[in-house]
Amino acid sequence: MTNPLATIGRVFLNALAEIGRLSRFAGIAIVHIVRPPIYWRLALQQMWLIGYNSLPVVGLTALFTGAALAQQIFVGGSRFNAESVVPGVVVIAIVRELGPVLGGLMVAGRVSSAMAAELGTMRVTEQIDALTTLSTDPINYLVVPRLIAAVLTLPLLVLVANIIGVLGGFLIGTERLGLNAGTYLTVTADFLEKADIVSSMVKAAVFGFIIALMGSYHGYNSRGGAQGVGKATTNAVVSAFIMILLANLIITVIVFGDQV
């Protein structure tokens, strides 16, 4: 039996080392963003892959979540004769939290894994080394376009998710719960503030950075053949999920923490 304290210590040290490596990778990537060349064509290609191809899954997630949310708030609110809070609570919950978080998680599941698998395969087949021998910096060529694309695309995706989420609530509210359509829209517009939208977009951009960073980091540093690529893919998704949820909490506390 190994000493349990030694095990805890080892796990802790490994975690610290991993955080160090990740921070270093992120630092290098950010330095390369401001250092040409930037491969805009590749960034556009990634925006298409990340943004357009994620629209169906993000839209459906938002639609169902907004609808379920409206139903639950209606049921809960009716205990206090407060069914009229449905539009306000739906729009706040969707725009501030559920739109960016669920959108971010769905895109992380699709995109971080795909990036890790692609870059991981390129690593183990020496394609990344080949880039170096062809006078092309692999960080510039592979990582920077993905980071730029994800940071620019996620806010747009989340904007769409927010609108569809509110629409989901609207559909349930008016079609099933008997709320007045005009009133629903007016209340929604009244409740929504600029800070809500801004924080939603900031969150989305941060989540986009996390998604591309985790996909790139785990793929770029994968080792050991097919199994290594599989591990990189899993690690990319899991770490992106956890970091998105943590970042969400931090941003929420910073933006809304001192509101009463």
Next chain:
Amino acid sequence: MTEDKNTNPMIEMDNVHKSFGPKQVLKGFDLSIAKGKSLVIIGGSGTGKSVALKCILGILKPDTGLIRVDGTEVTSLSSRQRKPILAKIGMLFQGAALFDSIPVWQNVAFGLIQGKGMNKKDAHEIAIEKLRRVGLTPDVGDLSPSELSGGMQKRVGLARAIASEPEIIFFDEPTTGLDPIMADVINDLIVECVRDLGATTLSITHDMASARKIADRIAMLYQGKIIWEGDKAEIDTSGNDYVDQFIHGRAQGPIEMQLLKP
């Protein structure tokens, strides 16, 4: 071992050490290749042949020691300062390492378009010419690398390595995974292309037939050091037990296979 030292060597490695954690891979690695010469490093799997190549390219950073390429010390260069050095080097990878997201001709032209900023039309012409040079027809250029056989991928890899007409070419196990006839075809192509370019080459292999064909000089790597170096013709009369065991492929001898070591 002291001949033709009056000209500056194209590649020079001086007492290079490299470890991965507790595992020492290179332990005082010395090497010198004169301009226009072909050196082949032979040695068993896992002796550090690829690590030495990657140190020269700057993909790995040696722990200690000096590496000079065409007179420039490269171990302390930043990735940006290294660019002009890398522009002199082409490399054929073991598994060809073609980019599977782009067609064959763009692979061949990659260094010209991305590295040197050449326009696509000129680069396409050069790519087709280089494909022809390695015995492939122009229509192969439009295929995806995954549609090619192993031998064809190696040819494309060679075309990509010579596309920018480098002064130095590295060959990482150029014949691994090919049948003996295709291996010989690739060896012939390598010899021809290198002669055309007048390039300095460094190859690593454990295929003796390949080594005999493409080398001017042969060096044997064992346990992180060069233990023998000489002209190709001297390899059979080296008088070195390690070299003899390796070139004859005997299981018995001074080299012990460390099967149980991780």
